[in-house]
Amino acid sequence: MxxxxxxxxxxxxxxxxxxxxxxxxxxxxxxxxxxxxxxxxxxxxxxxxxxxxxxxxxxxxxxxxxxxxxxxxxxxxxxxxxxxxxxxxxxxxxxxxxxxxxxxxxxxxxxxxxxxxxxxxxxxxxxxxxxxxxxxxxxxxxxxxxxxxxxxxxxxxxxxxxxxxxxxxxxxxxxxxxxxxxxxxxxTVRDRAPVSAVRPQRPGLPPRVRPVFGPAAIASFVGFALFGVFTSVSPAFLAESLDVDNHAVSGLVVALAFFASTAGQSVVGRVGVGRSLPLGSAALLTGLALLAGALLWDSLALVVLSALVGGGGQGLAFRGALSAVAGASPADRRAAVISALFVVAYTGISLPVIGVGVLVGPLGLEGAGLVFIACMAVLVSGAAAYLLRRPVRTQEANS
Missing domain, CATH: 1.20.1250.20 (MFS general substrate transporter like domains)
Structure with missing residues (x-):
């Protein structure tokens, strides 16, 4: 009440x-x-x-x-x-x-x-x-x-x-x-304990979650890696390669990816968990291809399109991944499994971004970006191929 x-x-x-x-x-x-x-x-x-x-x-x-x-x-x-x-x-x-x-x-x-x-x-x-x-x-x-x-x-x-x-x-x-x-x-938490009661939470994967977790984790990793590159190096690319030195424009391009992710997450309920992961992976792959085109042809329009399509794919894939692994997890292990998925996702924000930074010296910003795109495309293509052979079963995800 x-x-x-x-x-x-x-x-x-x-x-x-x-x-x-x-x-x-x-x-x-x-x-x-x-x-x-x-x-x-x-x-x-x-x-x-x-x-x-x-x-x-x-x-x-x-x-x-x-x-x-x-x-x-x-x-x-x-x-x-x-x-x-x-x-x-x-x-x-x-x-x-x-x-x-x-x-x-x-x-x-x-x-x-x-x-x-x-x-x-x-x-x-x-x-x-x-x-x-x-x-x-x-x-x-x-x-x-x-x-x-x-x-x-x-x-x-x-x-x-x-x-x-x-x-x-x-x-x-x-x-x-x-x-x-x-x-x-x-x-809203009624039975509270002192801070000393907080214990480290070890991520874990029960056997029934593992078939779902693999492709879900890969799609999450690639989606967050795409966000990581967008937010860390796209302002430099806009300034150095496209002569866009307007900070408001740089901020807007990055913001579009996150707003598109929100839109992508909002349609998971209509699309369904079983289809949102492969569709999100396909959109991520398309977003990566558009970003590659933007780097090759120095095109602001393709940068914006890659933000919109890749961001939407990230939202669709990540919320689908979260729903799938949470639904496939036993109730008493759900928090640990979700933590494991977030750890993989945030690893995607860190390691690939540092790799791009290391490659900028010998290859330049465009070359480093293309290497990143190729690696992420291989990963997300593998996840999509797996999902086509073994689609996520919604009845399992909801059990």
Missing amino acids: DRERRGWLPCLLGGAVFAVCMAGTTLPTPLYGLYREKFGFSELTVTVVYAVYAFGVIGVLLLAGNASDTVGRRPVLLVGLGCAAASALCFLAATGVGWLYAGRLLSGLSAGLFTGAATAYVMDLAPSGGGSRATFVATAANMGGLGCGPLLAGLLAQYAAWPLYLPFAVHLALVACSVAVVLRLPE
């Missing part, structure tokens, strides 16, 4: 807080070129700075991914917002690349804390019977927030003063508002 009386406002407010946190993780994206000019580091350093974020996320998922089930949703979200505020302060105080590493690591810690806790909190706060809508609210908040970060930073950097400071000052103010919102929202 309490959930019904509350209506949708608490759920939507929880989603807004989720979006604010995730926006901070992509806020520096259109600003890396300015940091390169200010501190004089290489494209490899840009990719490593970006990838440090993923290491923070993976560390939290492994060590405290289930913390909100133990100590409550609100304490975990408040700690996550504290990490987000500390990250913004690092970028505001940055006098060298070390500050950027610290800021990105703290940003990863905040995202790792929010990934599971905020998703569960949004669903907890929904009215009874609103689980499907609440899932979409959480999805839209997550990916939409990631898209709003580069868009906000790009607009402020291009059309306002203090491009390396104002975006983070604005985000700090939004985080402060989010803290006030969380303090007013109800706690």
Whole structure:
């Protein structure tokens, strides 16, 4: 009854807080070129700075991914917002690349804390019977927030003063508002334990999940790797190869990929889990081909198309993957299996991106990008071929 009386406002407010946190993780994206000019580091350093974020996320998922089930949703979200505020302060105080590493690591810690806790909190706060809508609210908040970060930073950097400071000052103010919102929202975990009760969560794969997990993990890895390359090196490609030095345009191109992912995730319910993985893999492959064309022919239109098609494929494949592995998992192992999928996905954001940065020196940005695309195309093609031979059984996924 309490959930019904509350209506949708608490759920939507929880989603807004989720979006604010995730926006901070992509806020520096259109600003890396300015940091390169200010501190004089290489494209490899840009990719490593970006990838440090993923290491923070993976560390939290492994060590405290289930913390909100133990100590409550609100304490975990408040700690996550504290990490987000500390990250913004690092970028505001940055006098060298070390500050950027610290800021990105703290940003990863905040995202790792929010990934599971905020998703569960949004669903907890929904009215009874609103689980499907609440899932979409959480999805839209997550990916939409990631898209709003580069868009906000790009607009402020291009059309306002203090491009390396104002975006983070604005985000700090939004985080402060989010803290006030969380303090007013109800706690939804009834049986809470002290922090000392939190134990590392070891990812695991029961035998019945393994046939589904392999292709789901590959599609997730490739989708997140595509996002990683887009958010770390596409601003440099736009500036160096296409002479697009407008920060707002760079931020918009990256944002389009995340917004397309939200759209892709929203249609999984209509397409069905069994078809969303192979269709998402096909869209990812098409997005990679479009990105290759953009690199070969220096085409802004193809960059935008690759963001839209690849982002939509990522959303379709990832939500399908998440639904498939969660549905195939025994109830008492579901959290561990989902954590394993997220670890694979965030590994896709880090290692391939660093590989691109290493190859930029000998091959150039275009050559490194083409090698990345070829490797990811082989992986996603293998996953798609496996799914065509052994499609995901929806009745198994829902058992």
